[in-house]
Amino acid sequence: MAATREAGEAAWTEGEGRQFCSLHPVPRRIFPAGVTPMRERLINLFGNKWVTGTVLHYTFFDRDTDGENVVLDNGQTAFVPWRGSEGEKQVVRSAFEVWAQQGIGVRFEEVSEREEAEIRIGFMRGDGAWSWLGREILDHASPNERTMNFGWNIAAPGELDTAIHEIGHTLGFPHEHQNPKAGIEWDEEAVYQDLARPPNEWDRDKTWWNIIRKLDPGEVEGTTWDADSVMHYPFKRGLIRKPEAFFVNGLQPAGGLSEKDRNWVRTLYPPTDDASAPLLRPAQSVLVELAPGQQRDFRVAPQETRFYDFRTFGASDSVMVLFENDNGQLRYRTGDDDSGEDLNASFRIKLFKGRQYVLRIRMYHSDRRDQTAVMMW
Incomplete structure (x- = not known):
């Protein structure tokens, strides 16, 4: 020290x-x-x-x-x-x-x-x-x-x-x-x-x-x-x-x-503004277009209570983490890190109607920035 x-x-x-x-x-x-x-x-x-x-x-x-x-x-x-x-x-x-x-x-x-x-x-x-x-x-x-x-x-x-x-x-x-x-x-x-x-x-x-x-x-x-x-x-x-x-x-x-x-x-660790983050909707593929070390955040507001799948697509290494907004406090719910693997970050989790969530994706490496996407369904 x-x-x-x-x-x-x-x-x-x-x-x-x-x-x-x-x-x-x-x-x-x-x-x-x-x-x-x-x-x-x-x-x-x-x-x-x-x-x-x-x-x-x-x-x-x-x-x-x-x-x-x-x-x-x-x-x-x-x-x-x-x-x-x-x-x-x-x-x-x-x-x-x-x-x-x-x-x-x-x-x-x-x-x-x-x-x-x-x-x-x-x-x-x-x-x-x-x-x-x-x-x-x-x-x-x-x-x-x-x-x-x-x-x-x-x-x-x-x-x-x-x-x-x-x-x-x-x-x-x-x-x-x-x-x-x-x-x-x-x-x-x-x-x-x-x-x-x-x-x-x-x-x-x-x-x-x-x-x-x-x-x-x-x-x-x-x-x-x-x-x-x-x-x-x-x-x-x-x-x-x-x-x-x-x-x-x-x-x-x-x-x-x-x-x-x-x-x-x-x-x-730049400041974030979750209120301005775009809403990620079911069955909607969204390009993340991130350089190494960059991050993109999405709001998730489920319209029905059920299990949802989240996944990134493309030749990339990233970590994807989901938080739940609990009376103004973000609580970690789940996440996945696909770095160094020939896989994509993914998880399946039960979400509840009326609750608010934040999805964060941080990029380590991507072969093509314009071909990396995220989707929930």
């Missing part, structure tokens, strides 16, 4: 260790032989991102029974709670607000019932700071499973960026220091040794996954590296061989969202 300059720079100057975020390793996606490199790159870039207009609900673990038993160095076990202080919760709320203030088309809403939350936040000491990346959290849907954790006191001065960083992961943003366009040449053994010491105490596999490993070019946006990104770790002197300036001085992000962070999240 990027520390603020006031707090983080002082820690490095004094030579103190800094605790880092650690993402969970996930297997690299293997595509069928017929998937072209360009198609693979676009799927990797957009595949874990949310559709614009999504409302992400978050909650905090707060029951006395929330936690787990861990084995101590002496072989005994101890119960470690997942609950955090009110001050820590407020820091996380403030971090959500930092992202929301960018005017993006993703909203964050705190809920008390964990069954309603996509983002479930714990404060388990000693378990590090982490989040699943973007829509990976949907693979961890148990209401009693964390999707984000803060393993130290983030109510301490200078820790707001820790929470902003983890929410960035939830939005689908990887670590910027692993950007292959950065041209970073590590002193790998120095990095392994430094991260093996307190306060991180990482093994070599965790250090490789979160620092040394270069991301696939298809996983990162743009053509330049952003050393000031909130998704960038700070590094002390002696860990980076090249660029040489960072070997001598270390690398300290400026703190908070960088200009590139702001521009990218606004580009990826």
